[in-house]
Amino acid sequence: MTDKTGDYSDTNGLESKTPFLIGVAGGTASGKSTVCQRIMEKLGQQHKDHAERRVVCISQDSFYRSLNPAERLRAERGQFNFDHPDAFDDKKLLAVLKDILAGKKVDIQEYDYVNNSNSSLTHTIYPADVVLIEGILVFYFPEVRDLFHMKLFVDTDSDTRLARRVPRDIMERGRDLEQVLNQYMNFVKPAFEEFCLPTKKFADVIIPRGADNLVAIDLIVHHTWDIMYKKRPGARLVNGCGGEDEATNG
Numbered sequence: 001m002t003d004k005t006g007d008y009s010d011t012n013g014l015e016s017k018t019p020f021l022i023g024v025a026g027g028t029a030s031g032k033s034t035v036c037q038r039i040m041e042k043l044g045q046q047h048k049d050h051a052e053r054r055v056v057c058i059s060q061d062s063f064y065r066s067l068n069p070a071e072r073l074r075a076e077r078g079q080f081n082f083d084h085p086d087a088f089d090d091k092k093l094l095a096v097l098k099d100i101l102a103g104k105k106v107d108i109q110e111y112d113y114v115n116n117s118n119s120s121l122t123h124t125i126y127p128a129d130v131v132l133i134e135g136i137l138v139f140y141f142p143e144v145r146d147l148f149h150m151k152l153f154v155d156t157d158s159d160t161r162l163a164r165r166v167p168r169d170i171m172e173r174g175r176d177l178e179q180v181l182n183q184y185m186n187f188v189k190p191a192f193e194e195f196c197l198p199t200k201k202f203a204d205v206i207i208p209r210g211a212d213n214l215v216a217i218d219l220i221v222h223h224t225w226d227i228m229y230k231k232r233p234g235a236r237l238v239n240g241c242g243g244e245d246e247a248t249n250g
């Protein structure tokens with residue numbers, strides 16, 4: 001029988017199926033990306049070829065708006081606020097998410113933190129079952145927030161986040177300690193409190209301790225799996241999400 005949401009017995013059903021959109025918010029260095037990676041691994045998608053991957057992740061950082069010359073100069077001196085909503089091109093993010101929901105493939109630019117701008121590198125996101133979008137302000141813009149089917153907030157202590165952020169910015173983003181701490185105190189911390197933390201109330205699930213919280217991640221993976229695949233008779237379960245073919249049970 002065809003269940004109320006339509007017949008998914010053919011694998012082509014995926015292309016015509018709206019992807020399950022998961023927003024993952026939280027402060028900088030809270031573990032958002034790692035939570036997304038764990039969810040992708042557990043759904044058995046991490047090592048698949050891009051074109052066949054059924055769970056993908058994009059970052060809100062790919063949607064930083066272009067800076068004018070004066071802003072770029074400030075950014076090089078660590079005097080530009082990348083944690084403020086105005087730093088993002090939310091209209092572009094909204095348009096891309098709507099394309100993803102329409103089952104279209106989209107090209108996403110890789111952000112270059114060293115040069116504070118989008119790099120020429122892009123990667124293609126093919127139609128997928130589950131699309132994760134992670135970023136400090138993914139719940140700030142109402143039209144973007146309203147597109148998510150599930151909203152997760154990664155709630156990690158600020159001191160833990162700072163302790164992670166300092167070495168990362170120095171080693172991976174070519175900054176010095178003084179600049180990192182100044183930027184944190186002048187922009188990152190105040191903007192987190194003013195713009196990011198208030199969006200926690202929109203979350204469906206708050207994940208204390210982020211990626212270390214394996215119980216929370218397992219609950220989220222199983223719930224996502226149930227929503228996405230229990231409806232597809234014959235869908236194969238992988239990576240401990242049930243371990244056997246789902247028969248149609250009417």
Ligand SMILES: [N-]=[N+]=N[C@@H]1[C@H](O)[C@@H](CO)O[C@H]1n1ccc(=O)[nH]c1=O
Nearest residue numbers: 028061082083113116117136183188
């Ligand atoms: N600076 N600062 N903070 C933002 C924010 O905390 C985080 C968002 O992922 O990336 C940081 N960020 C963003 C753009 C950039 O060019 N450099 C940078 O460090």
